[in-house]
Amino acid sequence: MKKHKRDILALAAKYRDTESTPPCTHFGECGGCLFQDIPYENQLKLKLEYLNSLLEGIVGTGEIAPSPPLGYRNRMDYVTAFGRMGLRRAGRYRHVVDIISCPILQEKSNRLLGELRPLLAEVEDYDYLRHSGYLRYAVFRQGYFTGECMVNFVTAARENRLPASLEDFITRLDSSSLVLSDSLADLSHGEVYAVLQGGSINENFDGLTFRITPNSFFQSNSPVARELYRDIRRLIDGERVLDLYSGVGSISLYIARGAEHVTGVEIVPEAVDAAKENARINGIANVDFVCDDAGEYLREFSAGASTVVLDPPRAGAHPRLITRLNEVRPKKIIYVSCNPVALRQDLSALEGYRIDPVRAYDMFPQTPHVETLAVLTLP
Ligand SMILES: C[S@@+](CC[C@H](N)C(=O)[O-])C[C@H]1O[C@@H](n2cnc3c(N)ncnc32)[C@H](O)[C@@H]1O
Secondary structure, three states, X not given: OOHHXXXXXXXXXXXXXXXXXXXXXXXXXXXXXXXXXXXXXXXXXXHHHHHHHHOOOOOOEEEEEOOOOOOOEOEEEEEEEXXXXXXXXXXXXXXXXXXXXXXXXXXXXXXXXXXXXXXXXXOOEEEOOOOEEOEEEEEEEEOOOOOOEEEEEEEOOOOOOOOHHHHHHHHOOOEXXXXXXXXXXOOOOOEXXXXXXXXXXXXXXXXXXXXXXXXXXXXXXXXXXXXXXXXXXXXXXXXXXXXXXXXXXXXXXXXXXXXXXXXXXXXOHHHHHHHHHHHHHOOOOOEEEEEOOHHXXXXXXXXXXOEEEEOOOOXXXXXXXXXXXXXXXXXXXXXXXXXXXXXXXXXXXXXXXXXXXXXXXXXXXXXXXXXXXXEEEOO
C-alpha cells in the first residue's frame, strides 16, 4: 500500500461513525471508495488534518473546498472480466465486483450503465489470467455541466465485435469509440480505431467549452475543478504563463483572459490537438500548445514566463524539472497536485520561495485522495 494511503487510513479511525450507513451497497467489497463509513463533514476534517501533519515544517493547509459528496464523478472505467462488469475488489487485481450502480458517478451515466449491462452479456469479456478475450473496459464519461455522455469500448483486438443490439444504445450517446488496448498492461486507453458515434463530448466551465476526446485527461470532478480553476485565475495578473502538464488545455484556456499569453506543454498528442481545438472553439488567441515532455521543454526554456503553472500526474514532477525550475526561477509557481506526498517532496526541493498556505480541494469524496493548490513566490 502506498505511503499516502497508509497514513490517511491510519488517521481515519477517529473520524469513523459506526452509526452512519455507507450509501453504496458495494462498500467494503469494491476497492473504489474507502471512506463511505465516514460522514462527509468528517472526511473534510480528516483530509485537512492529514495534509497539515504531512506538510508540517513546510507549509500549513488553510481550508478545503467541499464537493457534492455523491454523484460527482464524470468518469468511470468499468473493467469487464470473469463474467462481471464493475470495479476491482479492494486490493485484489484479479477480482471484479459487479457494479449495478455507483453512487459517486453522475446519475445519467448510472442509468446508461444499467442499460448497457444486459446488452454486453453476449460480448466476450477479457480474461486477465490467460490474457485472452475481447472487451477489457467500458469507459463512461459525462460532462457535468452539459450532460453530454460518452461510452468507449476498450478492446484487445482491432475489430468491432459489438452486437447489432447495441446500435440503439450507441446512437443515443453523444460519443462512442472503439479503443485498442492489446498489450499485457492493464490500460483503459489506447488507439482509437473506430468512432461509432460523435468522437468527443463537451464540458462547460463559466461559458468556456472544453472538448474531451476518448484518451484525453480531464479532472474527474467538474464542480471542484471549476472552483480550482477560478482560484488559479485569481492568481494571474496580466503576465506570461507557462502551463506545464496542460492536458486538453483547460487551465491554460481558463486563465488566458487574465494573462498576456499562456503556453501549455503536454506530452499526449491527442490532448494537444484537443487543446488547440478548444482554443479555436472558444476564440482564444493568446495561447499556444506544445507537444513535449514538460522537463525537456523546460530544459530548453530560458526566459519569458514569470509564472509557471504545474499540474503533474500522480507521480509528481520529474526531479530534472524541479532542478531546472530552481535555475529558471520564475517569479511565481502555481503548483496543483493530486498527490500530497509528491507535493511535499517537490515543495522541499524548490529553493528560495515563500509558500502561501495550501488550499485543498475535495476532488474525490468518499476516497482517501485529495487535491491541493500551492502558490510559491520569490520574496
Ligand atoms: C493531472 S493532469 C493535468 C491536466 C490539466 N492541467 C487539467 O487540469 O486538466 C496531468 C497531465 O500531464 C500529462 N503528462 C504526463 N506526463 C507528462 C510529461 N512528462 N510531460 C508533459 N505532460 C505530461 C498527462 O498526459 C496529463 O494530461
